[in-house]
Amino acid sequence: MRKVLAIITLVIILLIPTFLFDGIMPSIGDPNSAPNTHVSDYYIENSVEMTNSPNMVTGILADFRGFDTMFETTVMFLAGLGAVLILSNRPNIKKRFIIPRNYIKQRPNIGAPRYKTINKDVMITLFEPLMMIYAAYVYFHGEISLGGGFQAGAVLGLAYIIDVMIVPGRRKKLFALDKGNALSIGGIGTFIYALTGILTMTGGGLCLEYDKLPFGLSHAESHSAGILMIELGVTICVMATIITILNAIMGRVRFDDDPIKRREDA
């Protein structure tokens, strides 16, 4: 009975909008609709001049509505913090370590690269610097073209994931971050964002009013500097959050190709 009722309710709920939604929203691309005439016009006409960012999206995201972005970044940090706290809730990892299944013992070469055509040890060392340079490019060009802090951070985080995941335990890592350090770095990244707001307030302005940054810059320069500062904060936070979540999950997962040494520990 309950299931039938639930299904009937669902069908009704899905049907109602199809009748009601007709004509209550403006049609797509209507130049006279409210969203295209009120605030958007102002942004299109003034954003380049007011924010000194040729990319209008960045201008709105980082300048007009920079306060929203501050808390979107905080949400990223919160995601990392939540993942670490929930997943590390049972601290004794050794007790949970599963005794290795038999077939792993029969395969001494487990973890060794299976395909010999491309040597990953060599390729990764070529890949990672390129990815990081690309991330830096995305970060600095976010103001002008597509991209920005979130994407740059994601690319940096990806470089770390590749470094950790592809050849586990074979090669010395470029940089290793445990989950506590990664979480701290994520917090500091978001703090850089908040610091920009605090600096504008110490300069005598309102929160995130880049004109009042106490560096003695002109209008255009100070807006660029402010946007770069908050994008730096976002980049660091996103990168660190990705690493944090990876570390938090790795703390709870046992892979088949774990190095032999850790299995003996258990």
Place this chain on the structure above:
Amino acid sequence: MMRNLPALIIIFPLVSALLSVFLSKISLYLGRNLVITSIFISLALSIVQLREVIINGPISYKFGNYAVPYGIEFKIDTINAIMLVMICIIGLLTGLFSTNFEENSKDRIKIGGSHALIALLCVGMLGMTSTGDVFNLYVFLEVTSLSGYVLIALGGSKGVVSAFRYLLIGTVAATFYLLGVAMLYSVTGTLNMQDMHDILSSRANDDTMLIAMCMFIAAFGIKMALFPFHGWQPSAYTHAQTGARPLIAGVMGKIPAYAMFRYLYCVYGTEFKYFRYFLIVIGALSVMGMIYGSVRAMAQTDIRKMLAYSSVAQISYITLGFAIGTPIAIAGSFLHMFGHAFMKGGLFFASGSIRYKYGIVDMNDFGYIYKKMPLTSALLSISALSMIGIPPTVGFFSKWYLALGAAGEREYIYIAILVISSLLNAIYFFKMIEKIFMAKDRDLKPIGRDSVMELPWTMMIPIVISILMILGLGLFNVKIINILLMSLGGIGI
């Protein structure tokens, strides 16, 4: 400094939360202490701000100094100025209280992190309360709910399950809210609340507004656990992390209720064509919730679960005030909001203390606890009396103003339900009082921590302040109602 008050109130706890984990790596309790200090600074600033608002009228704070519909605006009037003070007080007390539940743990990430979560929960709620921008409200709603999920999940294995359930339902609520905002944006083209109100009242968009309002009621109803949407709430409040429970149960449900008030009366306004119908819908849901929550609460023996079900009933009092719609009734429901934050927060402080000392949560084991923990029992009894509505506690006066408003609108059925629900409250709260004072002594042994005092001082302060606030809000209710009415003048039917 004075100009930046609205932003500083939010930035202090935010910065402390962000640096908490890092500082915990340097010194074990540094991050935790910074969080508590920063919430205290916010409390002081919010009191200064309340004084400013009372003397000089509403504050409008524009981020980035952009003109109003183009940037983000914080709008502080007397209502949310008082709410900010309330959030900061409960946040500070919870921060102090929860320091006791991690004594044996030396895990730096956990100590720094759980206090960072409390600070972020405060930040989210402070932001939701201050903001005058509909999308900014969504961002803060996200911060609030995410930190809420994690704090609930930290309460052990049952906590994880209830947090997951809340996560699923809460995500639906957030999506509903975003859909509603998108519909309003499609007919107004703005995100600022005041601007949106002006445009909505000048053009006829009743159908879009109708559907958007349905979505807002669903979204905020889920978030505040209004009657048919309350499914996630009892288990979440029961199994949340013990230290953080007063903040979650005491304040987290009130902020969506406040947001619903903003949408009903400030964004839509009484000139909305279907306004009366929505008041009737909200009133009907509240009436059902008041009876349902009280009846379910009577059946519980676990004190946490009883208090959680009682919250379903108590949140309905708040929405009942919005449904009546006269300024005095709305002021009454805000008074109930403040009062209930301290009553429910206080009850959870007390139950947490009993659990801390004796490790029990079942009310049948409470026998003669008034001899062992006199102050805690005093708080339990005073909060219970306030819940029932006995003068001079705040619970009586908030219900009085609600009834006054209902009588003015000739909604006699609301008064009848108010009385019935209070009597039902009396049944289960007197059951608790009976267990405290008259049940058989259970020979409880304190678990581990022997001390001369009843409890450590970080637990005594929340208990004493809760008692004082429940009595103080009751005795000075006229002042608070007058402050609230300063902003409610133009609002309401």
